[in-house]
Amino acid sequence: xxxxxxxxLELQKLAAxxxxxxxxxxxxxKASHVGSSLSMVELLVVLYKxxxxxxxxxxxxxxxxxxxxxxxxxxxxxYALLAEIGFFPVNxxxxxxxxxxxxxxxxxxxxxxxxxxxxxxxxxGLSVATGMALAAKRDKKPYRVFCMLSDGECDEGxxxxxxxxxPQHRLDNLxxxxxxNKIQSLGTVKxxxxxxxxxxxxxxxxxxxxxxDGHDIDAIASTLSSLPFEPERPSCLIAHTVKGKGVxxxxxxxxxxxxxxxxxEYTAAVAELEGQE
Amino acid sequence: xxxxxxxxLFAIAQKDPRIVLMVGDLGFGVVTPxxxxxxxxxxxxxxxxxxxxxxxxGMALSGKIVFTYSIANFPVLRPLEQIxxxxxxxxxxxxxxxxxxxxxxxxxxxxxxxTEDIAVMRAxxxxxxxxxxxxxxxxxxxxxxxxxxxxxxxxxxRAGEPLVHHTPPHFxxxxxxxxxxxxxxxxxxxxxxxxxxxxxxxxxxxGGINARVLSMHTIxxxxxxxVLAAARETSAIFTIxxxxxxxxxxxxxxxxxxxxxxxxxIFRRLGIxxxxxxxxxxxxxxxxxxxxxxxxxxxxxxxxxxxx
Numbered sequence: 001x002x003x004x005x006x007x008x009l010e011l012q013k014l015a016a017x018x019x020x021x022x023x024x025x026x027x028x029x030k031a032s033h034v035g036s037s038l039s040m041v042e043l044l045v046v047l048y049k050x051x052x053x054x055x056x057x058x059x060x061x062x063x064x065x066x067x068x069x070x071x072x073x074x075x076x077x078x079y080a081l082l083a084e085i086g087f088f089p090v091n092x093x094x095x096x097x098x099x100x101x102x103x104x105x106x107x108x109x110x111x112x113x114x115x116x117x118x119x120x121x122x123x124x125g126l127s128v129a130t131g132m133a134l135a136a137k138r139d140k141k142p143y144r145v146f147c148m149l150s151d152g153e154c155d156e157g158x159x160x161x162x163x164x165x166x167p168q169h170r171l172d173n174l175x176x177x178x179x180x181n182k183i184q185s186l187g188t189v190k191x192x193x194x195x196x197x198x199x200x201x202x203x204x205x206x207x208x209x210x211x212x213d214g215h216d217i218d219a220i221a222s223t224l225s226s227l228p229f230e231p232e233r234p235s236c237l238i239a240h241t242v243k244g245k246g247v248x249x250x251x252x253x254x255x256x257x258x259x260x261x262x263x264x265e266y267t268a269a270v271a272e273l274e275g276q277e
Numbered sequence: 278x279x280x281x282x283x284x285x286l287f288a289i290a291q292k293d294p295r296i297v298l299m300v301g302d303l304g305f306g307v308v309t310p311x312x313x314x315x316x317x318x319x320x321x322x323x324x325x326x327x328x329x330x331x332x333x334x335g336m337a338l339s340g341k342i343v344f345t346y347s348i349a350n351f352p353v354l355r356p357l358e359q360i361x362x363x364x365x366x367x368x369x370x371x372x373x374x375x376x377x378x379x380x381x382x383x384x385x386x387x388x389x390x391x392t393e394d395i396a397v398m399r400a401x402x403x404x405x406x407x408x409x410x411x412x413x414x415x416x417x418x419x420x421x422x423x424x425x426x427x428x429x430x431x432x433x434x435r436a437g438e439p440l441v442h443h444t445p446p447h448f449x450x451x452x453x454x455x456x457x458x459x460x461x462x463x464x465x466x467x468x469x470x471x472x473x474x475x476x477x478x479x480x481x482x483x484g485g486i487n488a489r490v491l492s493m494h495t496i497x498x499x500x501x502x503x504v505l506a507a508a509r510e511t512s513a514i515f516t517i518x519x520x521x522x523x524x525x526x527x528x529x530x531x532x533x534x535x536x537x538x539x540x541x542x543i544f545r546r547l548g549i550x551x552x553x554x555x556x557x558x559x560x561x562x563x564x565x566x567x568x569x570x571x572x573x574x575x576x577x578x579x580x581x582x583x584x585x
Contacts, residue, residue, distance in 0.1 A: 121358055123327075124331055127334075127359065127363070128331045128332070129335060130331070131333060131337075135336045136339065138317055139339075161325040
């Protein structure tokens with residue numbers, strides 16, 4: 001898939017809009033995880049606009065491709081994107097974290113159209129995705145299952161159990177995407193639990209692996225339109241990303257795993273993103 | 278019990294393609310016919326219970342009725358968070374089957390004693406907890422759990438348990454089975470100790486104590502009506518389980534009694550006190566050691582009645 005200039009511009013604008021929502025939501029909610037939400041925005045935008053077979057007006061459409069946000073803490077941008085493409089009203093985003101609302105701080109399926117499964121504890125999503133992919137194979141259904149993981153999540157042993165299982169069962173309808181932003185909870189990935197070489201690890205487990213710049217919209221679109229990367233193998237996309245991407249003072253800063261944008265920081269972040277829309 | 282379970286599941290699965298049996302690389306000789314005849318409905322997840330449980334949720338959310346199967350604590354405690362978040366939170370049609378509930382794998386040691394599983398599973402939202410009392414109940418429970426909507430835990434014994442029911446009783450999830458009439462005291466048993474409870478009732482009757490015996494095959498939802506009827510109609514209640522006295526059948530019955538306002542002069546929980554067994558032993562040896570065989574039950578009952 002190659003994108004026309006108009007398509008590229010539309011996706012870039014949507015990404016900026018999703019980022020602005022993310023800042024506004026985490027500001028109002030005084031919420032953490034803004035950096036984790038911002039690093040995967042281009043991946044989400046390209047997936048939902050160009051790759052996934054979905055019907056926002058019919059969230060339970062049986063033939064839909066499934067998407068699981070295993071890194072459930074990054075849900076602010078995910079909710080924002082789901083709202084922007086029509087799964088639920090955009091004004092719900094104002095209720096993020098609020099008492100009595102539907103949108104908690106980790107991706108939740110209850111009453112939120114478009115959220116396939118609830119996540120929040122790391123190392124769960126890929127197993128559930130693998131079960132869905134196995135069921136699709138057994139039932140000879142054409143849908144695919146996509147699972148977005150964080151790099152910190154690759155510390156979990158339970159991530160590597162389905163990583164072993166899926167190649168054994170030739171689940172080429174399964175796609176793992178690692179949002180490799182290189183910063184985890186208490187330090188950089190290199191400092192805490194070095195994953196290098198992450199691509200070699202997934203390859204050694206039997207996955208077909210591609211590595212791209214996870215903010216390059218053209219690269220994401222072209223790579224994810226050639227699935228499976230190899231026949232009879234699950235696909236793993238390692239997306240090199242920048243934590244806090246899109247707001248210059250948040251980029252590559254551990255602080256923004258926790259800090260909520262307030263005061264002048266909030267104003268500056270919104271101004272920077274409005275310039276991109 | 279495991280034979281009754283697997284035969285029943287195999288028979289139903291041949292007609293119902295939604296049923297999937299998923300094992301954690303265990304069940305040699307037991308699951309083999311299922312594996313060979315229904316490969317499209319069988320999954321060996323390998324020695325990876327967390328993934329087994331998460332995948333079971335994923336398959337169930339894709340329209341399957343999934344039975345995860347392993348021994349003792351392996352399908353329960355290792356993947357507990359997957360049970361809670363992936364299965365229970367999504368109300369997924371997964372049945373977790375543990376073979377060797379209690380101390381069925383006695384001599385294998387405490388790592389293989391499932392003695393806190395009922396307490397832990399009872400606390401899980403949406404989870405139904407079933408521990409059949411004999412192979413007939415195991416068969417009926419399997420049928421009932423296929424029709425049930427939502428998650429369930431099926432705690433089985435191992436193999437060779439005696440038959441209690443010679444004709445199939447009426448079996449309903451959440452309804453105790455009255456196995457023996459009696460109006461002096463009530464013995465409420467769950468799981469494979471049912472024959473011991475019945476034998477104890479028989480011995481007590483020789484001493485003039487007429488014991489009612491209930492097979493409480495469902496611990497959650499607990500049959501509160503049967504418990505309260507026992508409290509009203511008999512003067513003592515004894516719960517009997519091959520499980521810690523904390524949080525299992527005894528705990529559940531105590532909660533019902535305490536909240537009912539009905540006072541019962543004598544209530545005792547028979548089960549495992551004091552944690553891990555310090556001795557090696559077969560199931561029968563360990564039951565005796567913990568006072569859970571017929572002789573031990575009789576002794577506890579007589580002592581409680583004399584003290585009062």
